[in-house]
Amino acid sequence: xxxxxxxxxxxxxxxxxxxxxxxxxxxxxxxxxxxxxxxxxxxxxxxxxxxxxxxxxxxxxxxxxxxxxxxxxxxxxxxxxxxxxxxxxxxxxxxxxxxxxxxxxxxxxxxxxxxxxxxxxxxxxxxxxxxxxxxxxxxxxxxxxxxxxxxxxxxxxxxxxxxxxxxxxxxxxxxxxxxxxxxxxxxxxxxxxxxxxxxxxxxxxxxxxxxxxxxxxxxxxxx
Numbered sequence: 001x002x003x004x005x006x007x008x009x010x011x012x013x014x015x016x017x018x019x020x021x022x023x024x025x026x027x028x029x030x031x032x033x034x035x036x037x038x039x040x041x042x043x044x045x046x047x048x049x050x051x052x053x054x055x056x057x058x059x060x061x062x063x064x065x066x067x068x069x070x071x072x073x074x075x076x077x078x079x080x081x082x083x084x085x086x087x088x089x090x091x092x093x094x095x096x097x098x099x100x101x102x103x104x105x106x107x108x109x110x111x112x113x114x115x116x117x118x119x120x121x122x123x124x125x126x127x128x129x130x131x132x133x134x135x136x137x138x139x140x141x142x143x144x145x146x147x148x149x150x151x152x153x154x155x156x157x158x159x160x161x162x163x164x165x166x167x168x169x170x171x172x173x174x175x176x177x178x179x180x181x182x183x184x185x186x187x188x189x190x191x192x193x194x195x196x197x198x199x200x201x202x203x204x205x206x207x208x209x210x211x212x213x214x215x216x217x218x219x220x221x222x223x
Contacts, residue, residue: 033191035080035217039100039120041073044207069113069163071205074103080215082124089133094126094142098213104150104202106158114158117150117168120211122197124175139180142195148173148209150202164203173199181219189219 047068082096104117126144150168152159159166179193197211 031221033219035215037215039078040212043072044201044205045070046205090130092128116156116158117152122148141178143176148199168202187221
């Protein structure tokens, strides 16, 4: 019994020290990641004042007419890469770049009236919060701000006809989503996530653009 009474304080001290040391384990520090997935953009509708060739008097100016148009984007893939800096075990800041070759088309009723952009570029800066990190599967949520740009060739039919420009310029964008890291080895993980990138519709199309992006990729964790 005397041995137990003498050893007990030391056992408690060692247990406390080990648990404190485990709690003080440094975070992953820094990581690089690359992902691939889908890119699903919604369209919209709008009105643009253009000349109506059928109403143009010979040798005179063409009167404006307001054709209503709806837009749509092709469904395609997306490449997504970036880095995360961990400042605690649960909290990280992320910088990323993504690209998708979505094709933008305009329709009037059921008739196509032109196509334009075929590139969507997006730069984002996100806050990432891991819900737990002590298991092989580490789920997280994220939200952030950035900028988005729709662009395409000068020879596109909607650009030639004057309906849209070849480059819509950089627009404010934000995103939110969640996912999980599946830890494969100490420095390698598999990442699965789903995000919604939100910005304005391009050109004269009104409304909000939602780009739904499911993706999967590889994470390289560095110290």
